[in-house]
Amino acid sequence: MKKTTQPIMLNSITDFCDLLGYPKPKNPLLMVVEIACVPMRTDMPLKMIYNFYSVFIKRNIKFPMRYGQQYYDFSEGIMGFSEPKQVFTIDMDQNTPAISGWFLMFHPDLIRKYGLGKKINDYNFFSYSANEALHLSEDEERMIEKIMQDIRNEYEQSIDAFSQDVIVSHLDLLLNYCNRFYNRQFITRRNAEEDLLIKFNQYLRTYFEQDVIEQLPNVNDVAAELNVSAHYLSDMLRNVTGQSAQQHIHKHLIEKAKELLLTTQLTINETAYKLGFEYPQYFNRLFKNKTGLTPAGFRGSN
Template sequence: MMKKESEPLVINSITEFCKVLGHPKPKNPLLTVLEIKCNSDYPELASNKLIYDFYSVFIKRNIKRPIRYGRRFYDFSEGTMGFSAPKQVFTLDSPEDVAEVTGWYLVFHADLIRKYQLGKRINDYNFFSYSANEALHLSDDEEQTIEKIMRDIRKEYEQPIDLFSQDVIVSYLEVLLNYSNRFYNRQFITRKQAEEDLLATFTTYIRNYFEQPNIAQLPNVNDVAAQMNVSAHYLSDMLRSVTGQSAQQHIHDFLIEKAKQLLLTTNLSVNETAYRLGFEYPQYFNRLFKNKTGITPATFRGNN
């Protein structure tokens, strides 16, 4: 049995990762692909929380407990896909929860992609910073697509290394991440009710925020997402998929509407309006208002 939760265990390399979890030494020090099988015997670890200094991508099937998606719970016995970036805390499942789990596990170090275009674009794949309850739930066809790419990567990395090995592996990896982006976008659409619930909650929260008599500071996307129990990137990606605008753009739209209301229904000066909305410096308010409306707050008040 795994010991009680303690300080996270930091794993700095792919080789160390394989050693800690009881797998053979990787053939490539910057990448490994492992097939998850039922009744895996995990070694006893000092903590159930790990911090990887590399990226991880995994597929799990036959997960016992229901998974929360938005504010709902679903029974996902089919493929569930997750991602983590370096320095994130990764929580291991209990032995009871993984007794029947199968799937794939791919981990790769940033050095593998550093000289490639993918290395410059890796932060564009926001799902690496999604929370665990925002996993990607694959259809049968999608799961087969991802699994085939996993097998292709493993086949290539098991070949004797030559001048093109890394190029081919990175190409496969980029295809894998692009498919993941596509499937997440599909999920935003097909799980429409859950996303509409999230959108309604977000809208209500922001509207109520700007109705406060005294706003200490402008609403921050990270803080709003935390209040909604989702990650900031997931919230923005979901809103962009459903409405075409990010969370920050929605916040600015609400802010401008509230600013117009104050400018037309109160005797507050422009500077006082800026402070009332949470701006520390009025010039930032003027700049944002003009950027959004094409005119300054003073001109808007004068015209109306």
């Protein structure tokens, strides 16, 4: 297979099987396979775009794997996730070792008519990026593998009127457990998260100390500066502080606004422009929403 620097679009699970030489899937919307010490093919495409969800357990990964713009860290992590339309980049050489684990793929159409079709958007780990592989204990890994086996057993059966209901119920259970384990990971990695919180607050303090703020910071830009995804940053902040990343940004913004209102002679409009607002009325609205007073009212009362 000829390698290319252009991503190969895989619109269906059948496309995936054709590309990698797997048998046709028994269910066009689902595939689950156990990987038992299979050597990675060195003729794999460098970049692929899956138009479906994937959940994978990988062991013995020694090569870089990039999801979106960041690298997955599998040095200790074992489980990863991807959502449709994201680019996977794999860097391999001739010394790439054999890997083992599980690989589950499912098309959005499989879950579209079920509650999971809407709930899956709440599982932020599908869009996580650098250093966000899920670390499993031995008991947790066994539990996840048991559900994978249940899905595979149902997948191997002849399709009938209940097949999709049963498979989606197993899939729902799998993702619920993954959600639990991710939240546990936030707790057990509290020291690392607190370090990230310190960096986050320091970045915002420095940002708002600029003489000229050209635009208000947004969550995506701040997360990129900290080398994490926006979802991960917000989840971490909610777990550690109870507030989202956007709420923290607004908190720093309002504190800086109060300082300017009380220590400078800038007009309200000038204050808004200095803080990066294009339209002063948006500044007035946000300030009142957060403090209960208009900027002018705050300045007058102090």
